[in-house]
Amino acid sequence: MSIIVFSENRNGKLKKNSIEAVVYAQSIAAATSKPVVAVSVGNVDDQELALLAKYGATKIVSVTDQNWLAHDSREYTKLVAEISEKENADTILFSHSNMGKAIAPRLSVRLKAGLISGVVALPESFAPITVKRKAYNGAAFQLVTVKSDKAILTLNPNSCAIKENPVSLNIEPYTPQTAYNAETKIESVDVVTGKVILTEANIVVSGGRGLKSGDNWNLIEDLATVLNAGLACSRPVSDEGWRSHEEHVGQTGKIIAPDLYIAVGISGAIQHIGGVSGSKVIVAIDKDKDAPIFKYADYGIVGDAFAVMPKMIESFKKFKNS
Amino acid sequence: MKILVCIGNVPDTTTKIRFDEQMKNLDTNGVQWVINPWDELALTKALEIKEQSNGKIEKVSIINVGKADAEPTLRKALAIGADDAFRIDADPVDAYFIAAQIAEVAKQEKFDIVFAGKESSDFNDAAIGSMIAEFMDINSVSAVTSFELADGNISLKREIDGGKETISVKTPFVAIVQKGICINPRIAAMRGIMMARTKPIKVSPAIETETLIEYQKFDLPQPKAACKIIDPEETDKLVDLLHGEAKVI
Ligand SMILES: Cc1cc2nc3c(=O)[nH]c(=O)nc-3n(C[C@H](O)[C@H](O)[C@H](O)COP(=O)(O)OP(=O)(O)OC[C@H]3O[C@@H](n4cnc5c(N)ncnc54)[C@H](O)[C@@H]3O)c2cc1C
Numbered sequence: 001m002s003i004i005v006f007s008e009n010r011n012g013k014l015k016k017n018s019i020e021a022v023v024y025a026q027s028i029a030a031a032t033s034k035p036v037v038a039v040s041v042g043n044v045d046d047q048e049l050a051l052l053a054k055y056g057a058t059k060i061v062s063v064t065d066q067n068w069l070a071h072d073s074r075e076y077t078k079l080v081a082e083i084s085e086k087e088n089a090d091t092i093l094f095s096h097s098n099m100g101k102a103i104a105p106r107l108s109v110r111l112k113a114g115l116i117s118g119v120v121a122l123p124e125s126f127a128p129i130t131v132k133r134k135a136y137n138g139a140a141f142q143l144v145t146v147k148s149d150k151a152i153l154t155l156n157p158n159s160c161a162i163k164e165n166p167v168s169l170n171i172e173p174y175t176p177q178t179a180y181n182a183e184t185k186i187e188s189v190d191v192v193t194g195k196v197i198l199t200e201a202n203i204v205v206s207g208g209r210g211l212k213s214g215d216n217w218n219l220i221e222d223l224a225t226v227l228n229a230g231l232a233c234s235r236p237v238s239d240e241g242w243r244s245h246e247e248h249v250g251q252t253g254k255i256i257a258p259d260l261y262i263a264v265g266i267s268g269a270i271q272h273i274g275g276v277s278g279s280k281v282i283v284a285i286d287k288d289k290d291a292p293i294f295k296y297a298d299y300g301i302v303g304d305a306f307a308v309m310p311k312m313i314e315s316f317k318k319f320k321n322s
Numbered sequence: 323m324k325i326l327v328c329i330g331n332v333p334d335t336t337t338k339i340r341f342d343e344q345m346k347n348l349d350t351n352g353v354q355w356v357i358n359p360w361d362e363l364a365l366t367k368a369l370e371i372k373e374q375s376n377g378k379i380e381k382v383s384i385i386n387v388g389k390a391d392a393e394p395t396l397r398k399a400l401a402i403g404a405d406d407a408f409r410i411d412a413d414p415v416d417a418y419f420i421a422a423q424i425a426e427v428a429k430q431e432k433f434d435i436v437f438a439g440k441e442s443s444d445f446n447d448a449a450i451g452s453m454i455a456e457f458m459d460i461n462s463v464s465a466v467t468s469f470e471l472a473d474g475n476i477s478l479k480r481e482i483d484g485g486k487e488t489i490s491v492k493t494p495f496v497a498i499v500q501k502g503i504c505i506n507p508r509i510a511a512m513r514g515i516m517m518a519r520t521k522p523i524k525v526s527p528a529i530e531t532e533t534l535i536e537y538q539k540f541d542l543p544q545p546k547a548a549c550k551i552i553d554p555e556e557t558d559k560l561v562d563l564l565h566g567e568a569k570v571i
């Protein structure tokens with residue numbers, strides 16, 4: 001038996017969540033002595049794939065065939081099923097990312113493998129596998145056991161602490177037996193460049209209605225620049241058109257789990273918290289000392305954002321330059 | 323063409339989440355049940371497409387896997403404009419079970435497009451839409467933020483981390499939709515509410531399905547330590563704490 005990790009990349013660079021998934025797999029491997037096999041689809045060079053071995057992938061099955069570069073959920077499911085069979089896998093891990101969420105549930109049906117999605121911590125037991133997942137938008141957790149022979153997990157960010165576990169590099173270039181027969185066609189791709197990607201950012205700076213207008217966003221942007229942070233906002237801010245919908249976090253927007261979330265002029269409505277409660281540390285700046293956000297924040301400043309933010313930006317600049 | 327929209331019946335987003343003593347089930351006392359937010363957007367979009375299709379889309383049906391207590395939510399969706407409804411009379415056990423039921427109806431009734439929401443706001447599995455597609459062995463497109471139907475061609479936008487892709491797809495398929503698909507959900511008008519009373523809800527029993535997972539119990543998050551309040555004049559101190567104590571910068 002083996003553990004498979006579906007590893008994702010963007011333009012040949014492995015995603016942080018995929019490294020985390022290998023670390024997660026490694027902890028299962030340590031308890032069950034199964035090998036960890038990473039599956040990579042795309043033009044990822046050997047030097048980059050070596051990262052997977054550094055964190056514990058004993059084998060890397062690498063598919064570089066150009067036909068397979070376009071993500072079609074149905075075809076990718078067949079591909080992962082084929083590799084799982086070849087590797088005799090009984091545990092298959094994905095990131096709880098757009099792609100993971102598109103493939104893992106299909107694979108669950110295809111392999112009759114119980115799916116636990118949005119996993120937040122290492123397993124509490126291994127045979128059968130029992131893990132904790134997020135439910136009710138982070139207002140609760142749920143302990144779930146897989147009853148089938150095979151298990152599929154999708155992992156939330158920060159589901160385990162990253163640590164190295166170097167093993168020797170073993171890359172297997174692989175040509176799929178399955179022919180790529182997608183009935184979806186990617187007509188064009190529109191990527192935002194030069195911006196930190198919100199769902200992958202370690203630090204996120206977020207603004208709410210307290211900033212009064214989109215014209216005041218330089219305060220948020222300047223702080224984000226200093227911290228190399230992603231940008232987010234509350235729902236009314238995107239509904240008002242002050243910022244793009246891509247930045248809306250919360251129950252009906254994006255769900256993020258950075259190391260540090262800085263909320264400025266955001267009251268902390270339950271629907272907003274649903275999108276950010278997975279953050280390691282929350283900082284709130286709000287002029288109302290009774291704003292609910294302070295119930296969720298680790299650190300807070302009660303004050304006028306227009307006075308506090310310039311000072312904060314200076315403090316962070318000083319820190320970065322020291 | 324026919325569209326089927328999956329409708330989850332979920333606690334209102336402001337519900338205080340509490341469980342029974344065994345921590346097995348949600349304490350439903352005083353809970354208001356609503357259409358899952360993304361399903362409301364999906365339904366709105368499905369109705370828009372139908373109206374703009376010059377009759378090419380004959381009807382928009384809705385489906386729910388749930389007991390009779392879900393019917394008020396289904397009536398709400400009918401009042402918004404869905405033509406008819408299916409209810410599979412069973413406890414919505416888990417994502418795999420629900421998807422198996424919906425796939426069966428979608429197959430039998432030959433729906434061309436199935437809409438599901440990105441996730442249910444109670445169980446947050448983000449799984450059912452994709453599972454339906456696999457049960458039916460048809461295409462699925464996830465993270466759909468825009469849906470256009472023009473001259474019979476379907477063009478979708480899908481969110482990828484850090485951007486979007488424009489995708490064309492052949493029917494039948496499942497679209498798993500999220501914010502962007504439309505801005506505001508449609509609200510039922512008086513006339514719709516009157517008409518909904520006579521629209522059919524077809525109730526059928528569940529097909530047999532295995533269960534692959536078992537829920538043990540719920541847990542509530544640990545209460546957070548009190549927020550450390552820092553003087554607005556002392557922003558340097560915040561930086562020190564984030565570096566030295568919290569170790570996040
Ligand atoms: C079904 C549903 C889904 C929803 N989904 C989401 C979601 O996904 N994400 C989301 O964010 N919301 C969501 N909402 C909306 C949510 O309920 C709140 O209305 C929203 O989060 C409030 O946004 P806000 O905090 O920016 O604004 P407000 O609640 O107006 O808060 C503004 C804050 O700024 C402070 N302030 C004002 N001036 C200053 C100043 N000069 N300096 C410092 N602070 C100042 C105020 O004290 C206040 O605390 C949803 C609502 C519903 C019903």
Ligand SMILES: Nc1ncnc2c1ncn2[C@@H]1O[C@H](COP(=O)(O)O)[C@@H](O)[C@H]1O
Binds near residue numbers: 446
């Ligand atoms: N009981 C249900 N009946 C019908 N559709 C459902 C049900 N539960 C969830 N869905 C659909 O599946 C989507 C994803 O739910 P989930 O996989 O539970 O996160 C929801 O947005 C709904 O469209």
